[in-house]
Amino acid sequence: MAKIKGDILVNIERCKGCEVCIAACPSATIAMAKEVNGKGYHFAMKVNNDCTGCMNCALVCPDGVITVFRGKVE
Amino acid sequence: MEEPFVKTEIRKDENIVYKRTNLLVDRPLSYCPGCGHGVVHRMLMETLEEMDAQQNTIGVGPVGCSVLAYDFMNIDMLGAAHGRAPALATAIKRLWPNKFVFTYQGDGDLAAIGTAETIHACNRGENFTIIFINNGIYGMTGGQMAPTTLPGMRSSTSPYGRDVATMGNPLKITELIATLPGVHYVTRQAVHTPNHVRKTKKALRKAFEIQKENKGITFVEVVSNCNSGWKMTPVQSNKWMEENMFPFYPLGDIKVDGKLIEKKEAAGKE
Numbered sequence: 001m002a003k004i005k006g007d008i009l010v011n012i013e014r015c016k017g018c019e020v021c022i023a024a025c026p027s028a029t030i031a032m033a034k035e036v037n038g039k040g041y042h043f044a045m046k047v048n049n050d051c052t053g054c055m056n057c058a059l060v061c062p063d064g065v066i067t068v069f070r071g072k073v074e
Numbered sequence: 075m076e077e078p079f080v081k082t083e084i085r086k087d088e089n090i091v092y093k094r095t096n097l098l099v100d101r102p103l104s105y106c107p108g109c110g111h112g113v114v115h116r117m118l119m120e121t122l123e124e125m126d127a128q129q130n131t132i133g134v135g136p137v138g139c140s141v142l143a144y145d146f147m148n149i150d151m152l153g154a155a156h157g158r159a160p161a162l163a164t165a166i167k168r169l170w171p172n173k174f175v176f177t178y179q180g181d182g183d184l185a186a187i188g189t190a191e192t193i194h195a196c197n198r199g200e201n202f203t204i205i206f207i208n209n210g211i212y213g214m215t216g217g218q219m220a221p222t223t224l225p226g227m228r229s230s231t232s233p234y235g236r237d238v239a240t241m242g243n244p245l246k247i248t249e250l251i252a253t254l255p256g257v258h259y260v261t262r263q264a265v266h267t268p269n270h271v272r273k274t275k276k277a278l279r280k281a282f283e284i285q286k287e288n289k290g291i292t293f294v295e296v297v298s299n300c301n302s303g304w305k306m307t308p309v310q311s312n313k314w315m316e317e318n319m320f321p322f323y324p325l326g327d328i329k330v331d332g333k334l335i336e337k338k339e340a341a342g343k344e
Contacts, residue, residue: 003344006091015107015275018301019308019309020108020266020312022309023309024267053091055091055268058093059092059268060108060113062110063103063112064094064098064106064116065094067094068091068092069089070091071088072084073083073084
């Protein structure tokens with residue numbers, strides 16, 4: 001049976017590390033990276049494969065750095 | 075900087091369900107991390123994109139953090155003197171009645187120096203939309219006390235908390251202008267959770283739809299955080315906002331179709 005799965009892509013150079021997306025994610029898919037980006041911010045990062053593509057993180061992201069994908073996987 | 079879960083087969087263009095709108099210019103926003111301005115900017119631009127109104131919209135920027143809004147919004151924008159955005163928007167709307175006109179103002183702009191312009195534009199019943207970002211503080215200049223600062227709230231000019239006896243009462247300008255006859259739609263929203271963001275977008279859409287019918291001022295207040303000014307982390311400031319701002323500034327519609335909503339309903343669930 002085909003399952004609906006989601007995926008996120010974070011524009012890490014634009015992420016300011018405010019962590020608002022982490023509070024919004026229902027599947028704990030996002031966490032902060034230990035590394036920093038070019039501006040010195042810890043950026044948001046996908047840490048598991050439980051994403052459902054609900055778009056919550058992208059909606060609350062003040063800088064709009066998250067692109068959300070949703071599709072069927074066999 | 076390798077992402078551990080970078081390879082999934084659904085990361086393809088045709089599977090994109092959400093992405094930053096093209097009406098926002100592709101450059102980093104100048105706001106602090108976690109600031110609500112970014113979300114409101116994006117929702118505003120998404121609303122205009124859905125209405126296919128990029129060519130027909132003129133925005134008026136304020137003075138405050140969002141003074142650089144014209145740098146990020148890919149529409150025609152004008153900058154007004156401090157607080158005078160409603161006066162400028164009046165002129166624009168009267169000269170180009172078929173365009174969508176909005177002002178984007180903060181609480182120091184709209185509720186302090188621009189109170190006269192706001193109240194008179196609302197009372198005249200001009201046909202534009204006012205987007206009011208309320209964070210209870212002068213964010214850009216370093217977190218000074220604003221008219222909307224809550225009683226007991228600390229700011230850089232009221233370090234022991236706002237004392238109502240010496241510093242006066244906070245101004246609920248949204249409730250004040252809702253009573254004016256020229257105002258058609260007044261609502262108060264927030265942007266700190268996905269649910270509130272969706273509601274804010276709906277409110278913005280409604281406000282712009284009403285503008286088409288020339289019925290009067292539409293006023294969307296967004297209660298936002300100012301984590302730098304409040305000296306908190308973004309997540310803490312959202313929580314603080316829920317606990318302290320929302321009891322004083324209850325979310326929900328205040329005036330719909332030119333009729334005030336009963337206090338009980340307006341104060342109810344967000």
